[in-house]
Amino acid sequence: MVRLSKKVEYGLIAIRHVATRSNGELVTAKEIADRYHIPYELLAKVLQKLSKAGLIVSHQGVRGGYTLAKHPSEIRVSKVINAIEGTLPMIAQCMSEGPESCGVFSVCTIKSPLHKVQANIEQAFNSMTLMEIV
Amino acid sequence: MVRLSKKVEYGLIAIRHVATRSNGELVTAKEIADRYHIPYELLAKVLQKLSKAGLIVSHQGVRGGYTLAKHPSEIRVSKVINAIEGTLPMIAQCMSEGPESCGVFSVCTIKSPLHKVQANIEQAFNSMTLMEIV
DNA sequence: TCAAAATAGGACTGAAAGAGTCGTATATTA
DNA sequence: TAATATACGACTCTTTCAGTCCTATTTTGA
Numbered sequence: 563m564v565r566l567s568k569k570v571e572y573g574l575i576a577i578r579h580v581a582t583r584s585n586g587e588l589v590t591a592k593e594i595a596d597r598y599h600i601p602y603e604l605l606a607k608v609l610q611k612l613s614k615a616g617l618i619v620s621h622q623g624v625r626g627g628y629t630l631a632k633h634p635s636e637i638r639v640s641k642v643i644n645a646i647e648g649t650l651p652m653i654a655q656c657m658s659e660g661p662e663s664c665g666v667f668s669v670c671t672i673k674s675p676l677h678k679v680q681a682n683i684e685q686a687f688n689s690m691t692l693m694e695i696v
Numbered sequence: 697m698v699r700l701s702k703k704v705e706y707g708l709i710a711i712r713h714v715a716t717r718s719n720g721e722l723v724t725a726k727e728i729a730d731r732y733h734i735p736y737e738l739l740a741k742v743l744q745k746l747s748k749a750g751l752i753v754s755h756q757g758v759r760g761g762y763t764l765a766k767h768p769s770e771i772r773v774s775k776v777i778n779a780i781e782g783t784l785p786m787i788a789q790c791m792s793e794g795p796e797s798c799g800v801f802s803v804c805t806i807k808s809p810l811h812k813v814q815a816n817i818e819q820a821f822n823s824m825t826l827m828e829i830v
Numbered sequence: 831t832c833a834a835a836a837t838a839g840g841a842c843t844g845a846a847a848g849a850g851t852c853g854t855a856t857a858t859t860a
Numbered sequence: 861t862a863a864t865a866t867a868c869g870a871c872t873c874t875t876t877c878a879g880t881c882c883t884a885t886t887t888t889g890a
Contacts, residue, residue, distance in 0.1 A: 563704070563848085564785030564817070566810075567697045568878060571788065574806045590836070598803050601879055610838060623887025624835045639809070651698030654705065669732050672708045675773070675829045676700075682820040683698070686813045695809045697877090702849060724865070735850055744867060757858020760865045 564653065566643075572600050573608045573646045574639065574695070580618055581634045581696045588627030608646055615645030634692035643687060651687070653680050698787065700777075706734050707742045707780045708773065708829070714752055715768045715830045722761030742780055749779030768826035777821060784821070787814050 575598055580589050591609050595602040609628060613620040617637055618628045630637070644650055652658035654676050661667040710728050717723050725743050729736040743762055747754040751771055752762045764771070778784055786792035788810050795801040 563701045563781065564698050564787060565789065565792075566787045567876095570697070571800070571804075571806070574809075575800070575804065578805055592836085598800055598805075600800065603881080604879060606837075607839075613837085620837060621887085622835095622837045622885075625888065626836045626886080628837090647697060653698060653700050655699065658699075666705070666709070666732055666734065670705075670709065671712055671732075672705065672829060675708075675824060679817075679820045679824070683813075683817055686816040690809060690813070695806060701847095726865085737852080738850055740866075741868080747866085754866060755858085756856075756864095756866045758864045759859065760857080762866090 566651070567647065569604065569608050569646050570643050572598075572605050573612060573642055575600070576605060576609060577612055577618060577630075577637070577642055578692060578695050580628055580630055581637075581692050584630050584634070586629060588621055588625065588629055590627040593627075611646050612642065615641070617641060617645055630692075634696055637692040638688055639690040639692075639695075640684065640687040642692075650684060653683065700785070701781065703738070703742050703780050704777050706732075706739055707746060707776055709734070710739060710743060711746055711752060711764075711771070711776055712826060712829050714762055715764055715771075715826050718764050718768070720763060722755055722759065722763055724761040727761075745780050746776065749775070751775060751779055764826075768830055771826040772822055773824040773826075773829075774818065774821040776826075784818060787817065 576594050579594055579597070583589050591606045592602060594600065594609075595605045609618065610620070612618045613628065616631055619631045620626070620628055640650060649658055654664070656664040656667050656670070656673070657677075657680060664670070667673075709732055713728055713731070714723050725740045726736060728734065728743075729739045743752065743754070746752045747762065750765055753765045754760070754762055774784060783792055788798070790798040790801050790804070790807070791811075791814060798804070801807075
């Protein structure tokens with residue numbers, strides 16, 4: 563519980579790797595998969611999501627690959643996570659899926675403290691950019 | 697991903713409830729289960745863990761139940777979580793289960809930023825006591 | 831022009847974790 | 861001694877996660 567998914571880990575490692583080659587050079591999914599011992603197909607999907615989210619740019623075809631779409635300082639970790647998971651990390655179900663999703667919501671007495679922690683975590687992911695990871 | 701378990705939610709709600717009756721009055725698992733619509737057996741186990749961890753005191757027998765073991769200001773949320781889960785929330789596997797558990801560890805390039813976030817989360821749970829939840 | 835190399839993406843499988851249930855034992859009280 | 865509580869292991873069911881498979885599409889260069 564309260565663990566980042568492997569996809570997010572792989573995504574962060576991957577986009578960081580792309581960032582290190584930000585001289586315009588293309589990086590392929592295969593290259594990253596080999597280098598970090600990440601299952602290729604899984605990584606490929608993660609990269610596709612990062613691409614669809616506009617964090618990296620994809621180039622199809624024979625000498626294709628990926629490059630960063632923006633400067634590392636403009637890529638927040640929260641955006642990377644959001645791109646991969648479709649949502650930010652939420653420590654309680656009611657936060658991500660709404661009050662109806664939680665059978666306890668109406669009588670729940672710990673909403674406000676949990677929101678505090680939640681804000682704290684979001685802040686951590688939001689304030690961290692690729693810049694400080696590279 | 698990055699979600700507290702239902703057990704932890706129930707545990708926090710429950711121990712907070714016990715705290716509100718801290719005039720020495722006993723609170724039963726059944727009472728809490730009814731009041732918050734929590735499955736009784738599940739809640740019972742959670743309370744047992746809190747009891748074993750010394751956060752609440754159990755009284756068996758007919759007019760038994762639970763009371764707080766300490767002053768609310770001395771009960772950190774991190775302790776509650778730890779009692780229930782056996783470990784604090786760790787955002788990466790290598791943190792809770794060691795380097796060998798992660799196939800990527802040796803070449804992982806995001807350890808240090810993740811540790812930063814981890815420290816942040818721990819701080820949040822550590823600095824929050826029952827006092828501010830009641 | 832066509833084979834090779836790359837991304838795109840849906841469908842599927844297997845394993846692990848999470849949530850909840852069941853059954854039984856033990857302690858305490860009235 | 862019956863009723864009411866906690867104690868606790870074993871089990872089931874469901875969902876999520878990680879990973880695989882398969883096929884399509886795009887692009888390059890020989």
